[in-house]
Amino acid sequence: xxxxxxxxxxxxxxxxxxxxxxxxxxxxxxxxxxxxxxxxxxxxxxxxxxxxxxxxxxxxxxxxxxxxxxxxxxxxxxxxxxxxxxxxxxxxxxxxxxxxxxxxxxxxxxxxxxxxxxxxxxxxxxxxxxxxxxxxxxxxxxxxxxxxxxxxxxxxxxxxxxxxxxxxxxxxxxxxxxxxxxxxxxxxxxxxxxxxxxxxxxxxxxxxxxxxxxxxxxxxxxxxxxxxxxxxxxxxxxxxxxxxxxxxxxxxxxxxxxxxxxxxxxxxxxxxxxxxxxxxxxxxxxxxxxxxxxxxxxxxxxxxxxxxxxxxxxxxxxxxxxxxxxxxxxxxxxxxxxxxxxxxxx
Amino acid sequence: xxxxxxxxxxxxxxxxxxxxxxxxxxxxxxxxxxxxxxxxxxxxxxxxxxxxxxxxxxxxxxxxxxxxxxxxxxxxxxxxxxxxxxxxxxxxxxxxxxxxxxxxxxxxxxxxxxxxxxxxxxxxxxxxxxxxxxxxxxxxxxxxxxxxxxxxxxxxxxxxxxxxxxxxxxxxxxxxxxxxxxxxxxxxxxxxxxxxxxxxxxxxxxxxxxxxxxxxxxxxxxxxxxxxxxxxxxxxxxxxxxxxxxxxxxxxxxxxxxxxxxxxxxxxxxxxxxxxxxxxxxxxxxxxxxxxxxxxxxxxxxxxxxxxxxxxxxxxxxxxxxxxxxxxxxxxxxxxxxxxxxxxxxxxxxxxxxxxx
Numbered sequence: 001x002x003x004x005x006x007x008x009x010x011x012x013x014x015x016x017x018x019x020x021x022x023x024x025x026x027x028x029x030x031x032x033x034x035x036x037x038x039x040x041x042x043x044x045x046x047x048x049x050x051x052x053x054x055x056x057x058x059x060x061x062x063x064x065x066x067x068x069x070x071x072x073x074x075x076x077x078x079x080x081x082x083x084x085x086x087x088x089x090x091x092x093x094x095x096x097x098x099x100x101x102x103x104x105x106x107x108x109x110x111x112x113x114x115x116x117x118x119x120x121x122x123x124x125x126x127x128x129x130x131x132x133x134x135x136x137x138x139x140x141x142x143x144x145x146x147x148x149x150x151x152x153x154x155x156x157x158x159x160x161x162x163x164x165x166x167x168x169x170x171x172x173x174x175x176x177x178x179x180x181x182x183x184x185x186x187x188x189x190x191x192x193x194x195x196x197x198x199x200x201x202x203x204x205x206x207x208x209x210x211x212x213x214x215x216x217x218x219x220x221x222x223x224x225x226x227x228x229x230x231x232x233x234x235x236x237x238x239x240x241x242x243x244x245x246x247x248x249x250x251x252x253x254x255x256x257x258x259x260x261x262x263x264x265x266x267x268x269x270x271x272x273x274x275x276x277x278x279x280x281x282x283x284x285x286x287x288x289x290x291x292x293x294x295x296x297x298x299x300x301x302x303x304x305x306x307x308x309x310x311x312x313x314x315x316x317x318x319x320x321x322x323x324x325x326x327x328x329x330x331x332x333x334x335x336x337x338x339x340x341x342x343x344x345x346x
Numbered sequence: 347x348x349x350x351x352x353x354x355x356x357x358x359x360x361x362x363x364x365x366x367x368x369x370x371x372x373x374x375x376x377x378x379x380x381x382x383x384x385x386x387x388x389x390x391x392x393x394x395x396x397x398x399x400x401x402x403x404x405x406x407x408x409x410x411x412x413x414x415x416x417x418x419x420x421x422x423x424x425x426x427x428x429x430x431x432x433x434x435x436x437x438x439x440x441x442x443x444x445x446x447x448x449x450x451x452x453x454x455x456x457x458x459x460x461x462x463x464x465x466x467x468x469x470x471x472x473x474x475x476x477x478x479x480x481x482x483x484x485x486x487x488x489x490x491x492x493x494x495x496x497x498x499x500x501x502x503x504x505x506x507x508x509x510x511x512x513x514x515x516x517x518x519x520x521x522x523x524x525x526x527x528x529x530x531x532x533x534x535x536x537x538x539x540x541x542x543x544x545x546x547x548x549x550x551x552x553x554x555x556x557x558x559x560x561x562x563x564x565x566x567x568x569x570x571x572x573x574x575x576x577x578x579x580x581x582x583x584x585x586x587x588x589x590x591x592x593x594x595x596x597x598x599x600x601x602x603x604x605x606x607x608x609x610x611x612x613x614x615x616x617x618x619x620x621x622x623x624x625x626x627x628x629x630x631x632x633x634x635x636x637x638x639x640x641x642x643x644x645x646x647x648x649x650x651x652x653x654x655x656x657x658x659x660x661x662x663x664x665x666x667x668x669x670x671x672x673x674x675x676x677x678x679x680x681x682x683x684x685x686x687x688x689x690x691x692x693x694x695x696x697x698x699x700x701x702x703x
Contacts (some may be wrong), residue, residue, distance in 0.1 A: 092549070093549065094548075094549040095520075095545055095546075095547050095548070095549075096542070096543045096544075096545045096548060096549070097543075097549075163561070163564045163565070163568065164564070164568070167568060168568060171568075171569075193511065195513055195554060195569060196565075196568065196569065197554050197556075197565065275518065275557050276556075276557060276561060279554040279555060280518030280554065280555025280556070280557070281550075281553075281554060281555060282549075291554050291555070297518070300519070300557075301518045301519040301520065301547070301555070301557060302519065302520050302547055304416055304417030304419060304420055304519070304520065305417045305418055305419035305420075305519070305520025305521060305546045305547065306419050306520065307418075307419040307422050307423060307443060
C-alpha cells in the first residue's frame with residue numbers, strides 16, 4: 001500500500017488513542033469527546049431528517065427509471081400485442097399500410113455506435129495517454145480543455161457542421177479513398193455509390209461526440225495511477241512505453257472501459273446529429289456507404305406528426321426497445337468493468 | 347395603440363406557454379404580460395405567417411393567442427383532447443380522426459395556401475428544367491435514374507443534361523410538405539398510388555431522407571445530381587433552382603404565389619356548395635395554376651363550450667380571412683381567393699358559441 005493510504009488511518013488513531021499522561025494531554029481530545037456527547041442529543045433529529053431526505057433523493061432516481069419503463073411499456077403495448085415479433089424482425093416500415101418493422105433502425109443504432117467506438121476508442125485513449133504521460137505541463141491543460149469542450153457542443157451544431165463540412169469531405173475524399181485507393185470497395189462493407197449521408201458518416205460524427213467522454217474519463221484514471229507504480233516499472237528497467245503499457249494501463253483498465261461505455265451510451269442515444277447525417281433510409285445494407293436509420297432518428301422524425309394510434313404506439317415500442325438496449329448495454333458494461341477490474345488487480 | 351415587435355411578443359408568449367389559458371372575461375391588453383386568451387397548436391408550415399398574425403392581432407385588439415408549432419399531428423391530437431382552443435394542420439383530418447375528437451364536430455377553415463417547389467442541383471442547369479407529372483413520379487419511383495434519360499431530355503431540348511445519377515432527396519420527418527407532394531404524385535400516377543401512396547411519411551422507393559426543409563435544401567445544395575421538394579417559401583427565400591411542372595392545362599409553371607392562388611381559384615370554382623373544405627387542390631384546373639399546391643387549415647370545434655373564448659376565436663378567424671390575408675403574399679403564402687373567403691365567413695358564422703351563463 002502507498003503512504004497516502006496509511007496517513008488518514010494514523011490520524012484517526014492519534015485522536016482516539018492518546019497514550020500520553022492525562023496531565024500532558026491537550027484540551028483537544030476531551031473537549032472533542034465532550035462536544036461529541038453534547039451534540040449527539042441535539043443532532044439526532046437533524047441526522048434522521050437528513051438521512052430520510054437523502055434517501056428519498058436517492059430513491060427518486062431509480063423510481064423515475066421504473067416509471068419511465070412502465071409508461072413506455074403501457075404506451076407500447078397496443079403495438080407490441082398487435083404487431084408482435086415482426087416489430088423487431090421486419091424491415092418494412094410503412095405508416096400508410098400499418099406495417100411497423102423496426103429492424104433497420106435497430107441494426108442502424110447498433111452499427112453506427114459500433115463504428116463510432118471503433119474510431120473513437122483508440123483516438124481517445126491515445127489522447128488520454130498523451131495528456132497524462134507525455135504532454136508538457138503547459139500543453140496539458142489547454143488540450144484537455146479543448147477536448148472536453150467537444151462534449152459541450154450541442155448536437156444540432158454537430159449536425160450542421162456534418163452537413164456542410166463532414167459530408168463533402170466524406171463524399172469527395174474519404175469514401176473514394178477507402179473504396180478505390182485502399183481497394184476496400186471489393187468488400188461489401190465499403191461498396192456502392194458515395195453520396196455522403198451514410199452509416200459511416202453517422203459513425204464518424206458519433207465518434208467525435210463520444211471521444212471527449214472516453215478521453216476525459218481515461219485521462220483522470222491514468223492520472224490517478226500511483227506514482228510508485230510508474231517508478232517501480234521504470235526502476236525495473238522498463239522504457240517509457242513499456243511502463244505505460246505494463247504498469248499504467250493495466251491499473252487503469254477498468255476505468256478506461258467505464259469511459260468507453262459512457263461514450264457508447266452517448267452514441268446509442270444520440271439523435272439530432274445522426275438524423276442529419278445518416279440518410280434516414282429504413283433498409284439494412286452491409287455497406288457503410290449506404291444510408292441507414294437509427295431508432296432515435298426514427299422517433300425524432302415521426303413522432304411530431306404521428307396521429308394514428310398504432311403508429312404512435314409503434315414509436316413508443318421503438319422507444320422501449322432503445323431503453324431496453326441501453327439497459328442491456330449498461331448491464332454488460334458493469335459486468336465488463338467488474339471483470340476487467342478483478343483481472344487488473346490480480 | 348403601440349405595435350409590439352414580433353420578437354418581444356414571441357418571447358412573452360413562450361414565457362407564458364405553460365400557463366393555463368385564462369377563462370376570465372376581461373381581455374388583457376397586449377402590452378401587459380402574462381395572460382393568454384386563446385391557445386392553439388399544430389402545423390409548423392404556416393407558423394411564420396401565423397406568428398405575424400397573432401402579434402398584429404394582439405396589437406390591434408389586445409387578444410393574445412399562444413400558438414405552439416408542434417406539427418400537424420400534435421395539433422390534431424391536442425384539439426381532439428380539447429387541450430387547445432384551435433388546431434392547425436397541413437393535411438385534412440381523416441374521418442376516423444374526426445370521429446375521435448372529444449368536443450364534437452370539427453370545422454376545417456382554410457387560411458392560406460402553400461406549395462411544394464421541386465428543387466434540384468445540376469451543374470450547368472441553374473434554371474429552366476421542365477418536368478411532367480409522369481416523369482416526376484417515375485423519378486421518385488426510381489424508374490428514371492439518369493439525368494440524361496430520354497424522357498427528361500425530350501422535355502428539355504435546350505438544356506445540356508449530364509449522364510450523372512439522379513439522387514432523390516425527400517423529407518425524413520413527417521410533414522405537411524410531404525403530404526402535399528405525395529398527394530400530388532398519388533393523383534397523377536397510378537403506380538405511385540398503388541405503391542407508396544399519400545401521407546405525411548411514406549415508404550420511399552429510392553433516395554435519402556433529410557430532416558426539415560433546411561435538411562433537404564442543404565443536401566441538394568451539396569450534392570450534384572440531386573432532386574427533391576421543399577416548401578415554396580423556403581425555396582424562394584433561399585433562391586434555390588426550381589423546376590417548372592406541367593399543370594393540367596398543359597402549361598409548364600414555376601411555383602410563385604400567383605400561380606398557387608390561380609390553383610386555388612381553379613379549385614374553388616368547382617367546389618360543391620356543401621363542401622367541408624377538406625379538399626385537395628393538387629393538379630388543379632385553370633390557366634397558370636401551379637399543380638403542387640395545397641391549403642393549410644385551422645381546426646375549430648363547431649360547438650364552442652366557453653362563450654368568451656368562442657367569440658374571440660370567431661372574431662379572430664374573420665379578421666384572418668380579411669385583413670390577415672393581405673399579409674400572406676409578402677411571406678410567400680398565397681391568399682385564399684376572395685370569393686372563397688366570403689363562403690368561409692358564412693361557414694365561420696355556423697360556429698355555435700354557448701350563451702354566457
